[in-house]
Amino acid sequence: MRLLPAVLVVLSCNPAVAAEPAPRPRPIQRAAVESSLPSVAGRIRQFAFDGDATTYFVSERNASKTDHFTIRFDTPVKLKSVAVLTGRPNGDDALAAGSLELSADGTTFESAATFDKGKASATPKAGTVRAIRVRSTEDLKHPLVVREITLDSNPRVTTFRYPVEFTIDVTDAPELREWTENAVRVCEREYPMICDLLASDGFQPPTQIRLAMKASYDGVAMAGGNRITGSVKYFKSHPNDIGAMVHETAHCVQNYRGRGLPGWLVEGIADYVRFWKFEPGTAGRVNPQRAAFDASYRTTAAFLAYVTNRYDAQLVTKLNAMLRAGRYDAGVWKTLTGKTVEELNKEWRESLR
Numbered sequence: 315m316r317l318l319p320a321v322l323v324v325l326s327c328n329p330a331v332a333a334e335p336a337p338r339p340r341p342i343q344r345a346a347v348e349s350s351l352p353s354v355a356g357r358i359r360q361f362a363f364d365g366d367a368t369t370y371f372v373s374e375r376n377a378s379k380t381d382h383f384t385i386r387f388d389t390p391v392k393l394k395s396v397a398v399l400t401g402r403p404n405g406d407d408a409l410a411a412g413s414l415e416l417s418a419d420g421t422t423f424e425s426a427a428t429f430d431k432g433k434a435s436a437t438p439k440a441g442t443v444r445a446i447r448v449r450s451t452e453d454l455k456h457p458l459v460v461r462e463i464t465l466d467s468n469p470r471v472t473t474f475r476y477p478v479e480f481t482i483d484v485t486d487a488p489e490l491r492e493w494t495e496n497a498v499r500v501c502e503r504e505y506p507m508i509c510d511l512l513a514s515d516g517f518q519p520p521t522q523i524r525l526a527m528k529a530s531y532d533g534v535a536m537a538g539g540n541r542i543t544g545s546v547k548y549f550k551s552h553p554n555d556i557g558a559m560v561h562e563t564a565h566c567v568q569n570y571r572g573r574g575l576p577g578w579l580v581e582g583i584a585d586y587v588r589f590w591k592f593e594p595g596t597a598g599r600v601n602p603q604r605a606a607f608d609a610s611y612r613t614t615a616a617f618l619a620y621v622t623n624r625y626d627a628q629l630v631t632k633l634n635a636m637l638r639a640g641r642y643d644a645g646v647w648k649t650l651t652g653k654t655v656e657e658l659n660k661e662w663r664e665s666l667r
């Protein structure tokens with residue numbers, strides 16, 4: 315049986331009375347940031363658009379006039395204003411000669427403002443914008459430093475709440491470069507979802523994750539610290555399995571450090587991220603005969619989805635916080651749901667018949 319997320323059914327008791335239409339939430343637009351310039355360690359691209367002017371992007375090498383730093387919107391936005399602040403907080407490496415450019419189609423750019431003392435701003439009058447770009451108009455003798463880009467647009471574009479940057483190593487399989495670049499783009503895009511689900515007090519998710527494709531690795535993929543290893547052989551024959559990389563990204567965010575962790579739950583949470591949040595409906599059927607809460611991976615994920623739907627919408631977030639803090643034990647199920655894990659397991663198995 316495929317487990318579906320809980321559906322809230324709203325019944326209208328008196329159809330003669332027209333209900334006031336609920337205000338539609340303002341749509342939110344997402345963006346991706348790209349650059350011809352690699353980032354220096356610890357100063358990643360997304361820091362330039364995270365709503366925090368104390369964090370910033372720094373290029374690893376000096377920028378030339380052919381380099382760019384670009385924010386691309388998922389769909390066009392009506393841009394009311396844009397302001398770009400460059401240079402380090404002490405004023406060093408501010409852009410003296412540069413151009414702030416806008417693009418309606420995402421390909422052709424036109425200058426909307428020039429930089430003066432490291433700053434540029436524009437208030438476009440008409441039309442929609444697909445991308446904005448910062449470019450030096452001369453070859454620099456210093457890195458490009460972008461502190462913050464501030465936008466006012468309709469729809470609003472969300473800044474990166476959990477800035478992250480994946481770097482890739484495809485030396486073992488250069489032919490997998492395009493596949494790996496796409497996979498990390500997907501993982502970066504899913505990062506806010508993963509970090510929200512796996513949030514806990516005071517926890518800062520990693521901002522840099524390294525993904526290496528290895529010819530010598532015989533498994534599928536694995537994660538340790540902020541590193542992911544993928545099997546060249548496996549992903550060459552399973553190019554659609556990007557979800558496996560989302561699973562590994564969840565491990566990087568879990569960041570559990572204690573000893574004696576329940577492996578089945580650690581894997582179950584990573585597969586819950588994958589199969590219930592990233593690609594819902596693709597986990598397949600759980601065999602009621604073999605179903606067990608601690609069968610790990612997608613079976614445990616299905617159990618977590620069942621308990622989430624029946625008992626506590628925040629279950630996975632709470633379990634994650636306990637695992638991260640080293641406070642997880644078998645008794646937490648009773649605290650969270652009023653039932654032991656064995657009782658929940660019995661109930662879940664019955665629901666599968």
Ligand SMILES: [Zn+2]
Pocket residue numbers: 561562565581584
């Ligand atoms: Zn795993």
